[in-house]
Amino acid sequence: MGQTKRAKRAIPKPIDSDPSNLDTIDLMTHSISKRKTLRLVALAFAFLLTGATSAFAQDVWTAAPLDAASRPAEVVAETRQSAPGGIPHGLVETHDGGGDITAAWYEAPTDTYRHGILGDAIEASTLLVELPAGAVLSFRLPVTEVFEDLYPRLADLDADGKLEVVTIRSSISLGASVTVYGLRDGILMQLASTAFIGRPNRWLNIAGIARFRGTSRQEIAYVETPHIGGTLYFYEFVNEGLERVGTLRGFSNHEIGSTELRLSAVADINGNGRMDLAVPSANRRTLRIVGFGPGGLTSFASSDLPSRIDKAIAVEGFGKNLRFVVGLENGDVYEIRR
Ligand SMILES: [Ca+2]
């Protein structure tokens, strides 16, 4: 393993010892050994933080230009309806695969949080959900918080037949969080949340909700601080809480000021029964493909591009023919495949 090799190289050579002063040597050895251990721990920690991408060989996928005119301007056509209720660029998320919620959207615009990374400084105060019989329930945030988001996401995270509503909720003093809502005894309520990032004007964007670990549960993947060197996190909804199950550094799935949140795509690329995630690198000039394998979460393939990805990412084809289509800032459209 690269980790062991790298750590071994970093161990300092033993210092010269003077056999006439064993007590001193023992003390020194002990102290150096402690320092060695600390250094090894620091190296191992740094290694984990960098996502191990420099130490593991990645498959390099090929990128070839396509005819951009044959694609919709946003590469992946947006089929969702505009949300009622005055949130600019807000969309209605629908779910027709069964469950206790059929649609969800945001309403009640507010300008209390002047961050404005989604195209304007108008964010939402209220989450609404529609039930199968047509009733609409709402959840209003306190005045210190907004949904810094354009649409909620509906998914049965824990495979219990009841849908969860996955949102981006920001505190005006502490920045964004991923917050999950759902119905309990007919009431729409908050079920779980990550901690707020910790500072105002720090945002995150959800990258995918899927069976990334191959269990019956679906994990939430998101990029924290996508504009300033983002970290990709995977969280599992378990026991009415969110538990972190994976972390990789060096991603971005949003261009500041854009209303496009879909700079990512989900597919089982290597056929191991676990969904994988394609997300741009921190400078959005590389498409990185990450997923869970026997060794945990890794970034296992990538492809460099001549300009930054700034549009929705499409996934097309199946098996060995599976490919991603990305739109770039310079107007080009590229196909990325093995
Ligand atoms: Ca559920």
Ligand SMILES: [Ca+2]
């Ligand atoms: Ca896979």
